[in-house]
Amino acid sequence: MIRHAMDSVAPSHFHMLVIARPSRAADETCEILQGLGHRTSRLPEAEEALAWLETGTADLIVFEATSPGDFKRCGSFRGLTRNRWVPIVVITPLVGDEHVVAALAGGADECLTSPVNPALLSAKLRLYARSLALQARLASLAQRQRDIQDNILDAVLTVDEAGMVVEANLAACQVFARGTPAGLVGNQIQVLTGVPLEALSSGGRLTLHRADQLPFPAQACGSEWVEDGFRRITLVIRDLTETLRNERMRDEFLATVSHELRTPLTSVLGAVGLLVSGAAGKLPPAALPLAAAAQRNGERLGKLIDDVLDLTKLEGDRMTMRLQPQDLAPLVHEAAAANQGYAQRCGVQLKVELDDGGSLAATRSLVDADRLLQVMANLVSNALKHSPRGGTVVLRLGLVAARQCISVSDDGPGVPAAFRAALFEKFSQADTSDRRSIGGTGLGLHIARLLVERMGGSIDIEQEKRQGATFRVWLPALIASAAAQADTADMQPAPAATGVS
CATH class of the missing domain: 1.10.287 (Helix Hairpins)
Incomplete structure (x- = not known):
């Protein structure tokens, strides 16, 4: 972007301040400036120029210095240029390199000896005009970026490796009550938000704190980049209170x-x-x-x-889950029995298989039996619904490593590979047309996923199955001793649950 800005810069018309006593040379300088298309203001004394610069603005200053003491005036001029680079060109009758060095040390950008060759002065002024045009372009780009940031409704903060804020937008000031972006710069991000930088940059939903220490829900995400060899992290924080x-x-x-x-x-x-x-x-x-x-x-x-x-x-996290250590085999048989009638109407055989190597009998999982039956009912009914008449659906229970696996397999058409990523999302259906042959709302698998996750497990679909589909529910296994301890804990009185921990 900067290279494009440099390539497109053309000399523009600027306001030039000429500080020189009345003379033919001063008149010629003004004529050269005006001939280049610039607007000029002319003042005879340095004191008058300092007073003018208190309220006025110049893009370039041409200063006639007649004595070595005048060179120090350049620093005074520069102190009133309002954080902009304003070229200062000194024209002096003093001859010698020592005077050029003194002028540059005093704050000048250029020192020319009078009488000045008009062609040389014109060339110098053209060069500075090009630099000023580039400066104006860069300032415009910087202001554009600032305006874009300040019109983003989410809080945007950039921090360094130490977690120190180096830049912020107006929304961040509103969230963290610091008035202006400059008021946020230099603050530690953990002090501002109440959350470490690592947690913010990793993203997700968090509870942050405002300046008054009141908590609020937020969604945060971070992106890392490098500036002049230094690592920067830009954080975007969205207040979720209204959402x-x-x-x-x-x-x-x-x-x-x-x-x-x-x-x-x-x-x-x-x-x-x-x-x-x-x-x-x-x-x-x-x-x-x-x-x-x-x-x-x-x-x-x-x-x-x-x-x-x-x-x-x-x-809304308002569903009560009654988690207890359960032998899953009876629940699997109960789910199959509950769906036998539907299987007969579909003309599909429903079988139960227990991959029992002798360890299932001593294994429990911490589940809500009713909700797990609801999950299995959804998976089994889906399998029956998608299986052809005369097909077979297998409800299987096995132990894999430290997890129990309940799987439901059918020999139907299977799930398209392109659809699997969205399979467990709300309202997801492989056939979304209004002519689909099999009904449903697309909520069943999403609810099943949420229920299984509330029980500390996970649900997926077997990726390598070539025919039909196999859905698997994975639940952490409790071996006999752990299950006995959980059973003992269940016998202790506890307050009624109102939600999921």
Whole structure:
């Protein structure tokens, strides 16, 4: 960007201040400046120039120094140039290198001996005009970058290797109450935020502290770069207070609506069930399939409502998990038994296999039995739904290293490789068209993942399976002694759980 700026710089018109007593030489200097297209202001004495510079601005100063003592005036001029480089060209009748050295030491950028060759002065002024144009371009770019940073709503801070703030934007000042970016520079990032630099740069959700030490939720991320051989880390910090408040309102709304839907749906399903069972009298043959369809779709709607309720509780961290050491084999058999009816309707064989090398009987895992059954029900029903008639679904339990693995395998079409990365995200479906043959909301696997993670485990899909799909639930194993200790702990009274730790 800087190279492009240098290539595109052309001499511009600037404001030149000429400090010289009335003389023919001073008149010629002003004529040369004006001939180059610059605007000039002319003052006869250095004292007047100093007073003018208190409020005025010049881009270049031409100063006529008639005695060695005048050279020191250059430093006074430079002190009033407001943090900008303003070239100072001294024109003096004094001859000798010692006078040139004194002028440069006094703060001048150039020292010419009068009478000055007009061509030489013109060439020098053109050179300085080009440098001034480059300076103006760089200042414009720097201001542009500053304006961009200050219009970013997230706090942006750059720190050095020691965690010292070297640059910040206005949003950072608002978050950490420091007035201006300069007020943040020089502060330790850990003192400002209450969190070490390593935690901030690694990213994720954190709880930070404002200047008044009040905590607030934030999302942080960091990127590392190098400036003049020194390591820099730029941190972007987003205040999540409003975001989480909106999410909480959304979750509460969804939970309320779901509950309100659940109440009348329960009554509808009960009434339809009574009709199907003949409690209100025998239905005509033509009405039976209609009543069965109403019952089936009502149950499907109920499952959708349950999924929405579970999702809002899990994402709002309001679902109670009753974790206890459990023998997983009975739960696997229970999940298979619960889905046998659905398997028969699908025309698919559902089998259970225990890879028992003698160690499963002595192994437990810390799980919520009801929620684990919910996870297995989702995986098994998905496998049955995607398997062809006459196919087989295998529900398997095994022990791998220090983890128990519950796997569900089918011989259906499998999962496209391009879709696997998003498989466990919300509303993920390989076929998103409105003509898909298999229904679903795309919430089941996402809820399963959240539930398994709440139990300290993980869920994945076997990557190398060529036909069908195999979903695996991994849970930490408790060997007999650890399980016995956990059982003993469960017998101790404990306060009622209201969420997940």
